[in-house]
Amino acid sequence: MSYVKGIEEMTAGILPLDEGAMERAQQHLDQLTKPPGSLGKLEEIAVQLAGITGELAPSLGTKTVVVMAGDHGVCEEGVSAFPSEVTWQMVLNFLAGGAAVNVLARHAGANVVCVDMGINGDVEHPGLLNRKIRRGTRNMAKEAAMTREEAEAAVKAGYELALELAAQGTGLFATGEMGIGNTTPSAAILAAFGGITPAAAAGRGTGISDQRLVRKIEVIEQALQTNLPNPEDPMDVLAKVGGLEIAGLTGLILGAASSRKPIVIDGFISTAAALTAARLAPAAKGYMIGSHLSGEQGHALLVKEAGISPMLGLDMRLGEGTGAVLAFHLVEAAVKIMAEMATFAQAGVSGSEGH
Template sequence: MAQQEQLGYLESTIRKIYPQDLSFRNEATGRLQQLTMPRWALGRLMDLAVDLAGMTRSMQPPVARKTIVVMAGDHGVTAEGVSAYPAEVTTQMVHNIMDRGAGINALAGQAGAGIVVVDMGAKDPFTSLRDSPGFIAKKIAPGTANISQGPAMSRTHAVMTVEAGIEIANQLAPEVDVFGTGEMGIGNTTSSSAIAAVLTGKAAAELTGSGTGISQEQLDHKIAVVQQALEVNKPDKRDGLDVLAKVGGYEIGGIAGLILGAAALQKPVVVDGFIATAGALIAYSLEPFVRDYIICAHQSVEPGHGFMQEKMQLEPLFDLQLRLGEGTGAAFAMNSLEAAVAILTEVKTFAEAGVSGKS
């Protein structure tokens, strides 16, 4: 009964997700074609302006209030030696972010974006952070099980973690125009590689990268671990919740829920790197229209990242060889959204400026 109620809540959110509004897209396109410049001279920024108008149903898309949501979770598969860093780094980096000492703090600050850290499934109880501004406790469980030996979590927990992400979107929505996805979880590139393999149909060896910077020998072992996880668990590619439960992570499910929640609220969500895109792909598998609200910040050096973006038919804004995660790429890309809106709203048309158009 509890699971039915949970699924009902998830389904009610999915039912609120519609494609971008075509009338606003057409109106934005019409205006941009008349601006005092050669046709579509600002390229992808103009494409982004059209998307933002369609997402927000506005010719003055609201993008000023930006928040990066950093989902944290631990992974049992770290016991297999798939990361260059020990599992306790998840906890240490959560504290570092809360102390404003991480890469995401620098880039979010530069972009004028706030940061919210959410404990979705870390081992540490974070007792000292419970009452801290910018920290939200949504722990489903203290880390996933080892996916090379069995499922990461139960299906009920998979539903709960997606719903927790939706709840975060709804909770923050009154103060947020644009969401950004971030994550912190040692071992999560291994889970993301497994998710990518299932949902893109590509081989684990094609998709799995060095993550935190492991050696070639360690990478070969990591690929074998991903392959073992797929063979042991046999996730169903037709069922995103099954994939999440079998080989995912709590922070990945939280990201999926945040994206679903943002789409239901008709708010743009800027998706960061490899792990965040795995969460986006889970959301996309549950409701394909969610792609209409996703802005892919960049393409990382992880080989599976581009394949996941291609699966959703989305193109990244940048390719800067990023591989940090935390939401850093999303924070950097948020500057582009304000630039796109400025083009749409501040540049005059030929008629408005009294400039002669193309003969």
């Protein structure tokens, strides 16, 4: 099944939010039995959802977290505390329902869809979606992580998956990922787009030592110097210092936005994909909902660069989509406020002066 041919076609279908629906949502919120704005972020989400869907209290349908997996050639530089084979081992754990994201998704009543975007090996499982572009990226410290064609193919795969899932009833998406070493390309993406030093962008990832962190920063600096990614060309950045699962998530975000579906953005790696998607299609930002501020150094800089406002601060840094799935509860709460809360008139309560 093929929906699109290229990046320009993917981004062209992303429309601005429905401002009329957002105004109606704000007017409704201001009539509810509470001081104006007193539900804070929940009110912001309610207005955003109205802009995305055109409805004041939308039925979100199926909730789906898409966990995209890929390996990274840069791991040969010693940037991670874990070996690369943990990627495919954890994918099997996702498919067996035993990972943290599975537990939290069950708690939220959400589906977990696991996708092989670039695992360095063959994982055979009936529940795994095979969208493999290649067996892991190349070592970005020595050469481009992907060719531009490979990066575009990964974005396209993510985009088309979003359209497929939306057609099957998914009304609320979340981003998830698995890829040993993937905080390194994510930090490189932040440094390339934001003009931020690798030392500020890079964190401890899986819990690396001081010595390994110094090496990680050196590797990111080397990757940027070797590849010279052009921040004015988002696909150039993604291809040169990105990852296959990051590219897939970039496409997933663009596809959700094209389908006018909200997508909850997880932590550091997912936000690197969100920043790339926002650079490719600024209108896509309106469809993104920030979930949590990761414990990973650099995430605060990354969410600011991407224009995302996280709701939760739980010091989490696991990835997988765990924070995004927790935020599903808050998104649903915002819908319930719009659908179920009484207005001042309905409750017979005197409103505030000026309302």
